[in-house]
Amino acid sequence: MSSISFYLNGRQVSPDVEPSTPLLYVLRNELELNGPKFGCGLQQCGACMVLLDGTATPSCMLPVAAAEGKGVVSLEGLAREDGSLHPVQQAFIDEQAVQCGYCLNGMVIHAVSLLDENPDASDSEIRKAMDKNICRCGTHSRILKAIQKARRS
Amino acid sequence: MSTRRTFLKQAGCISIGFSLLGPFSCISEGKGSVMPYSNKEIDPEQIDAWLELLADGRLKVITGKMELGQGISIAVMQVAAEELQVEIDRVSIHLAETGVTPDEGITAGSRSIETSAMNVRRAAACAREVLISMAAEKTGLPVSEMRLENGKIKAGNDEFDWTEIIEGEQISKQVYEPEEIYAKTRRKLVGTPVPRPDLEKMIRGEEFYVQDLRFPGMLHARVVRPPSYKSGLKALEEQNLANTSGFVKLVRKGSFLAVIAEKEYQAIKFQEEINKRCEWESKPIPSTPEELKSYLKSLPANSAIDEERGDWSSASGGKVVKASYSKPYIMHAANGPSCAIAIYENEVLQIWCHSQGVYPLRDTIANMLDLPKEQVYIKGVPGSGCYGHNAADDVAAEAALLAKEIPGRHIRLQWMREEEHAWEPYGSAMIMEHEASLDEKGQIQTWSYELWSDGHSTRPTSGDPANLLPGRYLEKGFGVPGPGWRGGAIRNAPPIYKTGAFKLTSNIFEGPLRISALRGLGAYANVFGIECFMDELAEKAGKDPFEFRLAHLEDERAIDCLKKLKDMTSGVQAETGQGFGIGFAQYKNSASYCAVAALVETSEEETKWAVVKKMWGVIDSGECINPDGLKNQTEGGMIQSASWTLLEQVKWDANGITSLDWETYPMLRFEEIPVVEVEVIDRPEMPPLGAGEAAQGPSAAAVVNAISAATGNRLRDLPVNR
Ligand code: FES
Numbered sequence A: 001m002s003s004i005s006f007y008l009n010g011r012q013v014s015p016d017v018e019p020s021t022p023l024l025y026v027l028r029n030e031l032e033l034n035g036p037k038f039g040c041g042l043q044q045c046g047a048c049m050v051l052l053d054g055t056a057t058p059s060c061m062l063p064v065a066a067a068e069g070k071g072v073v074s075l076e077g078l079a080r081e082d083g084s085l086h087p088v089q090q091a092f093i094d095e096q097a098v099q100c101g102y103c104l105n106g107m108v109i110h111a112v113s114l115l116d117e118n119p120d121a122s123d124s125e126i127r128k129a130m131d132k133n134i135c136r137c138g139t140h141s142r143i144l145k146a147i148q149k150a151r152r153s
Numbered sequence B: 001m002s003t004r005r006t007f008l009k010q011a012g013c014i015s016i017g018f019s020l021l022g023p024f025s026c027i028s029e030g031k032g033s034v035m036p037y038s039n040k041e042i043d044p045e046q047i048d049a050w051l052e053l054l055a056d057g058r059l060k061v062i063t064g065k066m067e068l069g070q071g072i073s074i075a076v077m078q079v080a081a082e083e084l085q086v087e088i089d090r091v092s093i094h095l096a097e098t099g100v101t102p103d104e105g106i107t108a109g110s111r112s113i114e115t116s117a118m119n120v121r122r123a124a125a126c127a128r129e130v131l132i133s134m135a136a137e138k139t140g141l142p143v144s145e146m147r148l149e150n151g152k153i154k155a156g157n158d159e160f161d162w163t164e165i166i167e168g169e170q171i172s173k174q175v176y177e178p179e180e181i182y183a184k185t186r187r188k189l190v191g192t193p194v195p196r197p198d199l200e201k202m203i204r205g206e207e208f209y210v211q212d213l214r215f216p217g218m219l220h221a222r223v224v225r226p227p228s229y230k231s232g233l234k235a236l237e238e239q240n241l242a243n244t245s246g247f248v249k250l251v252r253k254g255s256f257l258a259v260i261a262e263k264e265y266q267a268i269k270f271q272e273e274i275n276k277r278c279e280w281e282s283k284p285i286p287s288t289p290e291e292l293k294s295y296l297k298s299l300p301a302n303s304a305i306d307e308e309r310g311d312w313s314s315a316s317g318g319k320v321v322k323a324s325y326s327k328p329y330i331m332h333a334a335n336g337p338s339c340a341i342a343i344y345e346n347e348v349l350q351i352w353c354h355s356q357g358v359y360p361l362r363d364t365i366a367n368m369l370d371l372p373k374e375q376v377y378i379k380g381v382p383g384s385g386c387y388g389h390n391a392a393d394d395v396a397a398e399a400a401l402l403a404k405e406i407p408g409r410h411i412r413l414q415w416m417r418e419e420e421h422a423w424e425p426y427g428s429a430m431i432m433e434h435e436a437s438l439d440e441k442g443q444i445q446t447w448s449y450e451l452w453s454d455g456h457s458t459r460p461t462s463g464d465p466a467n468l469l470p471g472r473y474l475e476k477g478f479g480v481p482g483p484g485w486r487g488g489a490i491r492n493a494p495p496i497y498k499t500g501a502f503k504l505t506s507n508i509f510e511g512p513l514r515i516s517a518l519r520g521l522g523a524y525a526n527v528f529g530i531e532c533f534m535d536e537l538a539e540k541a542g543k544d545p546f547e548f549r550l551a552h553l554e555d556e557r558a559i560d561c562l563k564k565l566k567d568m569t570s571g572v573q574a575e576t577g578q579g580f581g582i583g584f585a586q587y588k589n590s591a592s593y594c595a596v597a598a599l600v601e602t603s604e605e606e607t608k609w610a611v612v613k614k615m616w617g618v619i620d621s622g623e624c625i626n627p628d629g630l631k632n633q634t635e636g637g638m639i640q641s642a643s644w645t646l647l648e649q650v651k652w653d654a655n656g657i658t659s660l661d662w663e664t665y666p667m668l669r670f671e672e673i674p675v676v677e678v679e680v681i682d683r684p685e686m687p688p689l690g691a692g693e694a695a696q697g698p699s700a701a702a703v704v705n706a707i708s709a710a711t712g713n714r715l716r717d718l719p720v721n722r
């Protein structure tokens, strides 16, 4: 065991873990976050995405040691200080872009990172980026609408 | 006291008295180490089986159903809020839990609105009438001057909390046929697109899923799986395992093998390591996906003529059309692998899981572990969307087995992606063969349909542990489930269209893979076959697909549904390389009507040669409780069905299942997702009809008919991209 330090949602954390443990397990089990989800553990579905220094990154295979000194933002860290939602979160609510919601974490995180990087992303750029995220409930068309809405706001 | 007697007289029933404590007095909420359980029998005939009036004017609704992502919670809350005149944000819901909620069997078959929501509605309307009449008694004012609003009863200038009226108790009177259903007479909340309240929790990453539950001292487990269904464990090299950090226990019971560790990632590493040290019997899965059709037909089958009617003598002389269709094994493939937590303490077993049927599961787990069922408690907590009977019950049974090994500790078990893909019970493979004749006017004279299928449900409803995956591997050897449910195979097999004569023959085999109920059961394949065949018949008759269907329909609602789809798509022009197609069915021939159209673009590409650009859907589910929820479910069903139809097929070889992840079992992703548009036909005067599975069959047919229109070639075997 050793202590790895990184910034989680703006606060420094130093969980005492095996450095090879994937970040996802540290976030969920040691740091008790619910946002990032285990979907595949294979970087194929996006359920586990977090913002790693601002970029949406699957956390399920990334050793926690690789986060040393970096900034990790999870779904829990998107809302503003006053509790109001991030525009992307709000757009998902406005469009009711959820069925079971298991994919939601990855969808929101990825959309935030995409729009931060490219605020005018075209519909086809959005589709291309979001292709990494799986939704088994078929909520895609609403998710696209939500991202388009957030893009405008 | 006279008050109560008055009601009883009014209602004309024998009951009852008031319970001192509401049904929730003993139930924990949120985090806590152990749930204070109850093994009370819940009588669904009682009003307070379905509702609790809270002291601050809030309302708690109780359902024996589970939230599976289908949005049942908001619909049930809406019907109760309407009858009891409470604002929706003052309503909460308690989902399936043994000893707390009524036993409503399984949350399946699109029946939750028809059953649970209607039970809650009736109980809520009764509760309103009871309250108002009690208040009238109390104040001496006429019932007509009483009004109910957010837990307050307004009587003339006076105002009472409802709990004042019921004196802090609950209405445990029997449910009766209420005089008025506000949803029918006033309809302020029902029929409106109330947003889902659970979304806020999800979007903020609050504890919501069973995967999110954490308990002090909780241990993590993983199961080590054989290579294929029938392989028994021959040998295991256990040396030095116990010395590795984090190791807690290796559990071996017959061929059921699992490991428990302090931390989750340690459990995963142990699972990998133990996997390497096991020697299993080689028991190949028979046949191959390539030769599946001929193999399935060669299997011994339980055959029956399910329906035969009409006049066959007219068949002679007409044009005859024949076609054979097929559908492979497909997966539920939940986005989040199955998960459960269990603890065994003081001879009591408690389980948190995302099962669709907590009561049947409780009884089956009790049988598997040889425990009295009064000592097994199950609380339903939402998981990832399941679309039918996936591994939710299996993982709960496995967690229960493991909890018994280490009493006093919570054991969390989550399957890995590969396990979810390889070990869930799949949607059955089917072969559908049609033969029909047309008269000179192009009307269908005779239609004979023969199908081959696995049964379609192996749920643990009979209490037999063979229906739980670990059951077959334990020393006791509970065996494997029988052939599954025949009724599922013939769901929607009789076409809705009028014909001179019709005959349905079904052949139920026991195929090579583990199967159970997947969204729509046989309806997906039956409607796919029937609706593609209708296009083939229309072509032979020289008719437009819409006109041909309308010429064979008598049911006005079916006709309205198709006509509305026609209007919606009237401006659509298929360009070169594109094709337009439709599909229609009334789910189960008794539930929602659903018509779907698809516009598909084809190209010369090797893969992705057929892309669905747009889909339109029309759904009539009778009285619509929440139009946005209904649209959401229908849109999801259309996209999911497009994915099944275009891409999905479970693969295996002699050594086991080879569709083990999202690359070897691809599904539709964003780049190929159609734009979808759904319209609802609301019929507030009619009873509500189950809707969640209605789009699966029509969507498959619409997609395939569109591809056939684009290419001029009839595609009959799924998936399209083989
Ligand atoms: S869980 Fe990380 S990508 Fe699927």
Ligand code: FES
Pocket: A098, A099, A100, A101, A102, A103, A104, A134, A135, A136, A137, A138, A139, B069, B335, B385
């Ligand atoms: S909403 Fe269920 S996986 Fe996307």
